Amino acid sequence: xxxxxxxxxxxxxxxxxxTISCTGTSSDVGxxxxxxxxxQHPGKAPKLMIYEVSKRPSGVSNRFSGSKSGNTASLTISxxxxxxxxxxxxxxxxxxxxxxxxxxxxxxxxxx
Amino acid sequence: QVTLRESGPxxxxxxxxxxxxxxxxxxxxxxxxxxxxxxxxxxxxxxEWLARIxxxxxxxxxxxxxxxxxISKDTSKNQVVLTMTNMDPVDTxxxxxxxIEGGDWWFDPWGQGTxxxxxx
Numbered sequence: 125x126x127x128x129x130x131x132x133x134x135x136x137x138x139x140x141x142x143t144i145s146c147t148g149t150s151s152d153v154g155x156x157x158x159x160x161x162x163x164q165h166p167g168k169a170p171k172l173m174i175y176e177v178s179k180r181p182s183g184v185s186n187r188f189s190g191s192k193s194g195n196t197a198s199l200t201i202s203x204x205x206x207x208x209x210x211x212x213x214x215x216x217x218x219x220x221x222x223x224x225x226x227x228x229x230x231x232x233x234x235x236x
Numbered sequence: 237q238v239t240l241r242e243s244g245p246x247x248x249x250x251x252x253x254x255x256x257x258x259x260x261x262x263x264x265x266x267x268x269x270x271x272x273x274x275x276x277x278x279x280x281x282x283x284e285w286l287a288r289i290x291x292x293x294x295x296x297x298x299x300x301x302x303x304x305x306x307i308s309k310d311t312s313k314n315q316v317v318l319t320m321t322n323m324d325p326v327d328t329x330x331x332x333x334x335x336i337e338g339g340d341w342w343f344d345p346w347g348q349g350t351x352x353x354x355x356x
Contacts, residue, residue, distance in 0.1 A: 169345075222299060227283040
């Protein structure tokens with residue numbers, strides 16, 4: 125069982141917006157602004173989409189945005205496109221008293 | 237351009253020790269703030285962070301796997317090596333290495349990954 129809880133699947137139609145939640149605890153998501161999100165297409169390596177809760181790396185579309193409230197982080201994808209269909213993983217720093225880094229169980233995004 | 241590539245055996249037997257090498261280019265592990273981590277993913281399952289090594293040779297390990305893992309670096313060869321002892325079939329996974337910049341805790345970019353199967 126993963127340390128961070130994500131919905132197993134979400135879906136949306138092209139052009140719509142979807143949000144993926146990532147629920148942790150006061151020891152990880154709630155304590156640090158070090159939440160990151162990764163996109164993984166089948167058979168490919170993960171790709172960084174969001175870091176430090178809401179920052180986008182160079183080259184990542186501004187359709188991707190991140191936020192956090194309390195122990196829950198969220199990834200929002202607006203203007204859904206077919207190429208967004210992938211697995212998405214959240215990740216949080218969890219401090220030296222635990223295992224430093226925890227990942228979510230992953231969310232399968234289906235573009236209808 | 238930063239690239240990383242994992243290499244190692246595709247098949248190991250239970251109880252054996254796994255040695256994986258991450259060979260990278262486009263950055264140096266002697267530069268302040270640069271780090272490399274290992275992360276694995278069992279088939280069809282989620283990602284699991286394993287270990288990290290920093291430019292100053294600081295090392296960090298997953299609590300649950302700490303007794304089995306050793307991470308090291310060869311700066312002159314631009315390589316990071318991960319060893320995992322006492323391999324078990326549950327350790328079957330794709331193993332990735334990834335860069336960390338600025339001493340923080342996000343991973344970018346990742347290598348392509350190498351699938352390791354543990355079976356007799």
